[in-house]
Amino acid sequence: MHYIKLLTAVLFACVLFYTGCRKDRGYYDYSNGSNVFEGNTYEFLKAQHQYDSFLLAVDRLQLTDSLKTGRYTVFAPSDASFKQAVENMNTLRRIQNRDYIYISSVPYEQLDTLVCRYIIRDTVTSGRMQLQDGLLLSAIRYGYPMHGKFSRTDAEGHVGGGPGIITYSDTKGVIYTNRWSKSSTVAIDIQTSTGRVNVIEKDHMFGFDEFILRMNPTVSTPWNDFPMFIPGVIGLEQYNRGGNKVGYLDFSLNNQGGQYRPAEQVDIATSEEGGLKVGWTETGEWMDYSVEVTTSGAYDLTLRYGTANDNGRLHLEMDGRPVVGSAFIMPASGSYQSFRDIKSTVQLTAGRHLMRIYYDYAIYDLRFLKFVRKDQPMTIPGVITMEDYDQGGEGVAYHDANTGNNGNKYRTSEGVDIDFAKNEGGGYQVGWTETGEWMNYTVEVKETGFYTVSTLVGTNRDDGKFHISFDGQNATGTVQVPNTSDHHKRKVVNSSVYLTKGVHVMQFYVDNGGFDVKSVTFRALN
Structure with missing residues (x-):
């Protein structure tokens, strides 16, 4: 009788254990069976x-064939991981009165960045991750650095006597493991006909803590790789990333001009004088720009606009505070298709700001x-706008x-040929260049x-050449x-130079003409 009761208890415990395992759909079904699957990874x-959520993202990113035929290792996040990330994100968006977004509608480039971190080049077994420091792993796209380290858990009182696990880490591109x-x-080590699969715990939140930040940013980021330099030109269509609000x-519900960043709501159209313009403006709207002011001091500020009406008004803010002198009251320019400049002087503080x-x-x-420094030299690091060469005239400040002025759009009484830049970025560019011409700054x-030297040029020819010198010494080579x-x-087009602290005369020299040049940007190499 005692034996029968004991057997019954054991069988009951087994049933409970089995039922519990079946309820938990966040785990790999075959963990107690064979780790070989006859089909491919997909x-x-x-x-x-x-x-299913992970595969939806894979399909959207056109990685399906890679998982069907390629030799890759997948660290698979479950549907529970996606659900947690998406629900948390949309809870925040609801508070902010913003539309919900899902895996099928999040920005493509952000989804691509995150999903690729779960797919590793080559078939990598856990045995290769047993090194003391683990193993650096390379993501399927961009070679993004991930990391895997194999270890055994403790069980039955034995250190390292339990099942093996892999600690899978997003390195964030830094060497400090605490980050x-x-x-x-x-x-782990589920073998398919094409690769390997490791299953990530269901409590993992998809995106390695970056999902909400990327999909629902509360701080916007620059449109280009870096904040825009001041002094310099800011094309108003190049407002920050991050979306509406x-x-x-x-x-408006969409980009009514549709000529730039068509998926967003700022209304951008082609300007009648070339380049782009922000139109269909409504009172209370705004746009943010990450900027880097190179030097504290006074700046001449110019706004170019068009309107058929008097009394249009706007102002600038830096880090949430109004910029004194930037509150413009704009007289009519003739029409929305004709443009004029309005000017002011403002005081700015060096550093990075949100404008x-x-x-x-x-x-x-x-x-x-x-923005142009008032009665002061241009600064390096910073951007040199080519139309702002020195004063002094032909043979002193420039040779043309x-x-x-063939373009007749800026400094019209002088010989340098200046036209509006006809695409994104705003401002002007120097054109009609001929061999032997030069400009001093x-x-x-x-x-x-x-310093890295990034020169913005355009041409339909193959033979354009220039060099940049400082105090008469060729610094860039041809x-x-x-x-x-x-x-x-x-x-x-990029080059590099070594410069010494102080005031210098920079010369842009046309070795072989036939190209237009908009600007030269200097950034410290370190």
Whole structure:
């Protein structure tokens, strides 16, 4: 009798254990069976019915064939991981009165960045991750650095006597492990016909703690790789990333101009004088820009706009505080299709800032802002706008092969040929260049060191060349201008220089003409 009771208890416990395992669909079904699946990696994930969100993202990113035929290792996040991330994100968006977004509608480039971290190049077994420091792993795209470390858990009183797990980490591209974002596996080394699969614990939140930040940013980020330099030109269509109510506020349902950033709501159209403009403006809207002011002091500020009406009003803010002198009251320019400049002087503080342009009374179209240091040299690091060469005239500040300004758009009484830049970025560019022409710029180098030199050029020819000198010494060597197919379709060409702290005369020299040049940007190499 005692034996029968004992047997019954054991069988009952087994039933409970089995039932509990069956309820938990966050774990790999075959953890107690064979770790070999006859089909490919994609087919394995699909057969489990636990990775549908991950496969939706894979399909959207056109990685399906990679998982069907390629030799890859997948660290598979379950549907529970996606559900947790998406629900948390949309809870925050609801509080902010913003539309919900899902895996099928999040920004493609952000989803691509995150999903690729779960797919590793090559088939990597846990045995290869047993090194003391683990193993650095390379993501399927961009070679993004992930990390895997195999270890055994403790069990039955034995240290390292339990099942093996992999600690899978997003290194964030840094060597400091305390800054890594980590997750653990619940099943490892599942072999498919094409690769390997490791299953990540169901409590892992998809995106390694970056999902909400990327999909629902509360702080906007620059449109380009870096904040825009001041002094310099800011094309107003290049407002920050982050979306409506983060990078900008726009009341329309879509981009009514549709000519730039068409998926967003700021209304951008082609300007009648070339380049782009922000139109269909409404009172209370705004746009943010990450900027870097190179030097504290006074700046001449120019706003280019068009309107058929008087009394349009706007102002600038830096880090949430109004910029004194930036509150413009704009007289009519003739129409929304004709443009004029309005100017002011403002005081700015060196450093990185969030600049906002705020529409106090919006009855205008906007082209660009331009900041120039008042009666001071241009600064390096910073951007040198080519139309702002030194004062002094022909043979002193510049040499031009003809006496007229062929573009006739800026400094019209002088010989350098200046036209509006005809695509994104706003401002002007120097064109009609001829061999032997040059322009001088007095600059102030803030620190001694190496600098990258990024020159924005455009041409439909193959033979354009230039060099940049400082105090008469050729600093860049001859730089070849690439054929960009059009003078107003620009491309960055890079070189490097070593500069010493202090005031210098920089000269841009045309070794072989036939190209347009918009700007030269200097950034410290370190």
